[in-house]
Amino acid sequence: MSKHGTEIRLATRGSDLALRQAGEVKAALEDRRLEVELVEVETTGDEIQDELIHRLGKTGAFVRSLDEKVLDGELDGAIHSMKDMPTDSPDELVVAAIPERASANDVLVTPDGKELDELPEGATVGTSSLRRKAQLLNHRDDLNVEPLRGNVDTRAEKLLAPALQQEHENRTEAEKEKQSNKAKAQKGHKVEYEGEFDRTVEEWFNDLAEIERRALEREVETDYDAIVLAQAGLERSGLAHHLEYVELPSSEFVPAPGQGALAVTALDSELAGDINAVLDHPRTRVETTVERTILAELGGGCVAPIGVHGLIQGEHVHVDVQVFSQDGTEVIEASRDVPVENHVSAAKEVAADLAEKGAADLIEAAKADEPREAKREQEETSEE
Numbered sequence: 001m002s003k004h005g006t007e008i009r010l011a012t013r014g015s016d017l018a019l020r021q022a023g024e025v026k027a028a029l030e031d032r033r034l035e036v037e038l039v040e041v042e043t044t045g046d047e048i049q050d051e052l053i054h055r056l057g058k059t060g061a062f063v064r065s066l067d068e069k070v071l072d073g074e075l076d077g078a079i080h081s082m083k084d085m086p087t088d089s090p091d092e093l094v095v096a097a098i099p100e101r102a103s104a105n106d107v108l109v110t111p112d113g114k115e116l117d118e119l120p121e122g123a124t125v126g127t128s129s130l131r132r133k134a135q136l137l138n139h140r141d142d143l144n145v146e147p148l149r150g151n152v153d154t155r156a157e158k159l160l161a162p163a164l165q166q167e168h169e170n171r172t173e174a175e176k177e178k179q180s181n182k183a184k185a186q187k188g189h190k191v192e193y194e195g196e197f198d199r200t201v202e203e204w205f206n207d208l209a210e211i212e213r214r215a216l217e218r219e220v221e222t223d224y225d226a227i228v229l230a231q232a233g234l235e236r237s238g239l240a241h242h243l244e245y246v247e248l249p250s251s252e253f254v255p256a257p258g259q260g261a262l263a264v265t266a267l268d269s270e271l272a273g274d275i276n277a278v279l280d281h282p283r284t285r286v287e288t289t290v291e292r293t294i295l296a297e298l299g300g301g302c303v304a305p306i307g308v309h310g311l312i313q314g315e316h317v318h319v320d321v322q323v324f325s326q327d328g329t330e331v332i333e334a335s336r337d338v339p340v341e342n343h344v345s346a347a348k349e350v351a352a353d354l355a356e357k358g359a360a361d362l363i364e365a366a367k368a369d370e371p372r373e374a375k376r377e378q379e380e381t382s383e384e
Contacts, residue, residue, distance in 0.1 A: 007035040008271065010264070011066040011078040014040040015151050017237050021262055022079045024236075025099065025279065032278045039075055041066050067093060070267055077266035077275065082258030082288055087296035089265075096272035097264045097279035098288060102232035104260040104309055106132060106248045109156065109234070110226040111163045113244035116140070123225035126159065130326060130366075132228045134305035135253045137328030146222050152237040153211060155227055160215040160243075162223045164208075168216055171201045209242045232260035251335075254307030254322045257291035283312050290317050290338055290347045297351030298323065298359060304366035315340055319350065323359040326366055332359040 008029065012022035019038070026036045042065070064086065066078035070093065077096060108116050108125075116139065119125070125136055126148030133145045148155050174197050197204070205213070231247065234240050261284055266272045287310040300306040305324035310317045316337040323332045334354055338346040 007037060008077065008275070009037045009039055009075045011041045011069050011075045012038050013066065014042065017152055017233055018079075018081075020236050020238070021081065025079050025262065025264060028099070029275070029278055034274065034278070038079075039069070041069055041078075064089075067265055070265060073267075076268070076271055077264050080263045080265065082261040082263045082292075083256045085258065085263060085292075087292050092267055093265050094267070094269075094272050095263050096266040096275040098281060098285045099262050099264075099279045100281035101261040101284040101288070102235065103247075104255040105231045105250050106228050106253050106255060106259075107231045107234060107245040108226050108228055108248055109159060109243050109245040111160060111244065113246065114226070115246055116226075116248065119143070119225055124223060126155065126222065126224040126227040129228070129256070130303075131256055131305040131307055131324070132253075134324035134326060134328035134331075135307070135322070136228070138324060138331055139252065141328070146224070148222075148224070148227055152229060152233050152239060153214075155229065156211055156239055156243055157215040157218050158220075158222070159224045159227045160212060161218045161220050164212055164215050165220065168201070168205075171197055171204055175201050211239060211242055230255070230259055250309050251320055254320045254333075255309045257295045257306070257308040258288050259309075261288050286310075286340060286343055287312055287317060290319055290343050293344055293347040294319070294321060294351045294354075297348050298355060298363060300363045300366070304363040306363075310338070312340065313337070317343055319347070321350065321354060323354060323362050325362050326369065330358075330362060332357055332362060 010022065010025065012018050019040075022038050026038055029036045066080065067089075069075040070078050071090065082098065108114075110119075116136075119140075121142050122144055123142075124144045124146055126146055127133055127136070128147050128149050136143050136145050148158065150158070199207075205216075208216075228248070229245075231240075231245075234243070234245065264275055264279060266275060290310040291308040294308045295306060298304075298306060300323070305322075305326060305328075307322040308319065310319045312318075316339055319336050319338055321334050321336075324330065332354055334350065334357075336350050338350065
């Protein structure tokens with residue numbers, strides 16, 4: 001037991017998804033008779049003091065406002081989506097635990113379950129991830145990739161809204177016409193049109209899921225044919241069974257480093273040991289360490305479109321890496337088997353080889369032409 005006593009106070013963001021993720025961590029710790037209090041922290045980067053920005057590093061300062069509370073000694077630890085975390089961190093902070101990872105894959109979400117290649121020419125696909133945009137355009141350069149912001153619920157509502165609102169309008173008009181014809185029939189007029197819907201608008205509405213009802217009220221700014229989300233975020237949000245989606249193959253649409261994984265940071269070594277003993281998943285730690293080591297060596301941060309995915313296979317970690325130009329027309333990629341026993345040094349070698357083959361040039365070009373979306377992407381990643 002740590003010197004903090006029986007209660008561990010952990011910082012979390014306040015979004016629905018973040019709270020669900022934090023709830024998983026809390027439940028696992030409490031199963032081992034550790035008392036846990038979750039403390040919601042607003043993630044506004046401009047509230048971080050200058051000294052702490054320096055200690056946290058400018059890259060990721062926005063999402064590391066949770067760690068500010070840990071560094072200040074206000075809280076015992078913080079719960080993060082791992083892909084949010086910058087690859088450099090203060091020496092005082094340790095990643096106490098990396099729980100078993102959920103799916104690292106991205107998914108294509110559509111109103112009707114279409115595959116990516118089934119979307120019409122010029123289809124509009126929503127994402128605010130530079131990596132996903134580059135991958136989509138590399139696969140199909142006819143796509144119109146538009147920004148998509150907000151939490152998982154909001155993004156799903158933006159996708160569903162146009163079709164649902166159109167159906168609501170069609171049903172409403174049909175019901176009015178049916179009622180009008182019924183009135184005419186009562187007056188002895190001949191009526192042939194019986195209506196195309198077998199349920200009333202009210203009955204149809206009552207059968208909708210809550211997210212579909214919210215979508216009906218949403219103002220439509222962009223008519224998306226599809227959106228791309230992380231499968232882990234979709235499933236953790238509880239929305240997977242309400243939406244039609246297909247997995248994108250991780251070999252072609254390589255996920256972001258750490259995608260699908262959570263991390264618990266802490267200061268106190270004894271407390272970190274307590275958390276590690278309960279939560280840490282060695283396999284996930286090795287896989288994500290390989291991914292983040294390659295990202296750190298390449299130096300892309302949140303500016304360049306980079307995908308890195310590791311998967312332990314026997315005594316090796318099979319790792320896929322993609323580095324794109326921002327428009328997706330150029331890609332440097334590799335698939336390697338990295339020995340588990342020296343996975344950190346081997347991962348650095350993979351990164352060095354990629355850099356020499358042109359990845360470094362693509363990353364430098366991205367930094368020189370950093371769009372506003374790149375600066376904002378890291379704000380979005382906590383919602384996968």
